[in-house]
Amino acid sequence: xxxxxxxxxxxxxxxxxxxxxxxxxxxxxxxxxxxxxxxxxxxxxxxxxxxxxxxxxxxxxxxxxxxxxxxxxxxxxxxxxxxxxxxxxxxxxxxxxxxxxxxxxxxxxxxxxxxxxxxxxxxxxxxxxxxxxxxxxxxxxxxxxxxxxxxxxxxxxxxxxxxxxxxxxxxxxxxxxxxxxxxxxxxxxxxxxxxxxxxxxxxxxxxxxxxxxxxxxxxxxxxxxxxxxxxxxxxxxxxxxxxxxxxxxxxxxxxxxxxxxxxxxxxxxxxxxxxxxxxxxxxxxxxxxxxxxxxxxxxxxxxxxxxxxxxxxxxxxxxxxxxxxxxxxxxxxxxxxxxxxxxxxxxxxxxxxxxxxxxxxxxxxx
Numbered sequence: 421x422x423x424x425x426x427x428x429x430x431x432x433x434x435x436x437x438x439x440x441x442x443x444x445x446x447x448x449x450x451x452x453x454x455x456x457x458x459x460x461x462x463x464x465x466x467x468x469x470x471x472x473x474x475x476x477x478x479x480x481x482x483x484x485x486x487x488x489x490x491x492x493x494x495x496x497x498x499x500x501x502x503x504x505x506x507x508x509x510x511x512x513x514x515x516x517x518x519x520x521x522x523x524x525x526x527x528x529x530x531x532x533x534x535x536x537x538x539x540x541x542x543x544x545x546x547x548x549x550x551x552x553x554x555x556x557x558x559x560x561x562x563x564x565x566x567x568x569x570x571x572x573x574x575x576x577x578x579x580x581x582x583x584x585x586x587x588x589x590x591x592x593x594x595x596x597x598x599x600x601x602x603x604x605x606x607x608x609x610x611x612x613x614x615x616x617x618x619x620x621x622x623x624x625x626x627x628x629x630x631x632x633x634x635x636x637x638x639x640x641x642x643x644x645x646x647x648x649x650x651x652x653x654x655x656x657x658x659x660x661x662x663x664x665x666x667x668x669x670x671x672x673x674x675x676x677x678x679x680x681x682x683x684x685x686x687x688x689x690x691x692x693x694x695x696x697x698x699x700x701x702x703x704x705x706x707x708x709x710x711x712x713x714x715x716x717x718x719x720x721x722x723x724x725x726x727x728x729x730x731x732x733x734x735x736x737x738x739x740x741x742x743x744x745x746x747x748x749x750x751x752x753x754x755x756x757x758x759x760x761x762x763x764x765x766x767x768x769x770x771x772x773x774x775x776x777x778x779x780x781x782x783x784x785x786x
Contacts, residue, residue, distance in 0.1 A: 427583060429492075429496060429499060430498070430502075430503075431491075432494045432497070434709070435679075435680060437681075438698070442682055442697075443692075444696070445477070445686055445688070447475055447696065448467055448471040448475070448479070449478070449479045449481055449699075450464060450478050450605075451481055452464075452598070455601045461601075461605060461614075462608060465605045465606075468602070468605040468609055469606075469610070474689065475686065477696065479699055480675075481699070483598050484593060484598070485593065490678075493586075494709060494711060496587065497709055497711050499580055500565040500577055500580055501563055501709075503579045504577040509577070510527070511577075512525055512576065513525045513527055523568055523574055524565070524566060525564065525565050526564040526565075527563060528562065567587055569591040571591070572584075590713075594713040595715070598713070599673055603617035603618050603621060610729040616726065617717075620721050621717055622718050671714045671715050672716060674712060674714055675715065676711075677712070678699055678700065679709065679710060680698045681698075682695050682697065682698065717749045720748055720749070722747070723749060723752055725737050725739070725743075727743075740781075747780070752780075756782070768783070
């Protein structure tokens, strides 16, 4: 289908590029065009392995989407927020707590923060209650729309339906042309067979900011989302270029399409927080509108280390649990999804709060 035949969508205009003098992380840039040969992949694998050891993040360039194609995806991502009524959004609201699935809308103010150490319960969607992981009794202002890579798995708002073929094509591109090459590089870096991680990531297995008052910003200590973060269209939260991450998202790889507003920070091995800088048409996230492709292994996979890796055998493994107690991806994703914004956190040290999900201690950084 030529661009002339595509459904008309209003163009989304990003916020200006952040010009504040911030302490940016010096992240490696991985050029995926070099992954076409085994020799190129072998060299890139060393870069990726070092990037994951030192940062847990890296930029990706030459990922197969042109600047025009990336701009079109942001135009599409704005549709479920800007061109769907509140009434229709409610019809397609997700049931995160009940189902452990993020599909559909995560509406604004679904999460509520603890109020000065006591539990604050507020009915938000129908008769549900929630407890947000921010601070000072401030409601969240994040709005998300989540689409499974099987775009026909559930119905979508009317305005989005003509755009589903493009969304499906975008998902398939990310899975096969971005995720799989990265997984191959990770496997080579661990001296495992090249398809090791690809084989457990089956492709067919399963806008605008809402401002807060100065008082709310003070109560929440300027935190919009703590240490975390299918396809997700997302507004109200700052994310930074395409970055691959092993941070606090609960999948294996997170692909973020770049947007100009600095909002993503990473925790360095030295314990310092540094900002991630925007790179045009790299893979990162503005109002702030973000586009993410969240990658998870197949549901039946147990989340235990690949002990057969010669690299891991040399450097050792820091275990979170014994292998036979490891949760499956299905247990882990459902636990993380249903608990986020709903569970009571306990302070551990500094501004870090903790909860235990599927036997794993999860840290939330303010």
